[in-house]
Amino acid sequence: MQDRIAERERIARDLHDTLLQGMQGLMLKFHAATRHVPEDLPAHRQLESALDRADDVMREARERVRSLRTASGEDLTLTLTELAARADPDRKVETRLLTEGAVQSLDPIVADEIEMIVGEALFNAYRHAKAKLVVIEVTYDPRQLGVRVRDDGVGIEQAVLVAGGRQGHFGLTGMRERAARIGGALAIRSRPAAGVEVELVVPSSSAYRAAPRRWWDLRRPV
Incomplete structure (x- = not known):
């Protein structure tokens, strides 16, 4: 890192x-x-x-x-809020952002990859899915960080999901590669006319920025 x-x-x-x-x-x-x-x-x-x-x-x-x-990752909620505003400047799609758990500072590399993954999911929801509602959920858990984007659009054909994307399009592939680079697991679920759900899970050991160790933490136990 x-x-x-x-x-x-x-x-x-x-x-x-x-x-x-x-x-x-x-x-x-x-x-x-x-x-x-x-x-x-x-x-x-x-x-x-x-x-x-x-x-x-x-x-x-x-x-x-x-x-x-800049060392990003201090406020993922703010980053994703600004990302959604840039992706849909005319606010044609209702977008909600939900946060659960105690907010943690993220490793800057992890934060950047999450921003790119969510950006791709939002692009697909806003431009292709004909969605009316998009929900972004961020869950801070002691064991892992979870980020989920779901919409109520037209969905993705199962054959496309199995193939890893449409021929000549690399958005889904890029999302999976970014998740793998930060040690995360990415799941993309969809049913026709039932929207798309993109879920990223990153272990806390990779996602959360470690607090600096204090000098008294470095002393040998008596």
Whole structure:
């Protein structure tokens, strides 16, 4: 885990010092070029639209760099609430988030993988399942962390579940791979017209961030 955190920080530095700085320089040049294009020409509007999109991409990239450098996992509930808001900005689907047990601080790598797994489940529920209600449940248990996403949509065909996903689509496969990387178990259940349930269980030894040991805990017993 420590090696992966160090690698994340290195990637964040490289992204900031190369890709983000380079993109910022290109955008400044395009801004300058746009001022020389008459506003009544279609090309001006196209350039403005492209620059607006580039601003969005830069904002997302900076947020990703920030998340790579920041030790996440302090508040999974807040993270998942913000994730749902981004995935469904128009609030077309009712989304509820339920928490059970004493909230624990999570290992940052585990928190990131959970965010990606839940994000994929929400994407499927919002975009493909025609769901009206999505419920996210987070259960903090001394033995394990449980995260479940369920919807009331059209469901997934059993043949697709058995095959591990539709041909050419890798969302379900990616979710299982992410769960395996953090020592978790992922179950995807569905029946036609009965919605989908995605359940992730991660042992507490992997999920919860260990409290720092105090100096008096290190003393040999008398």
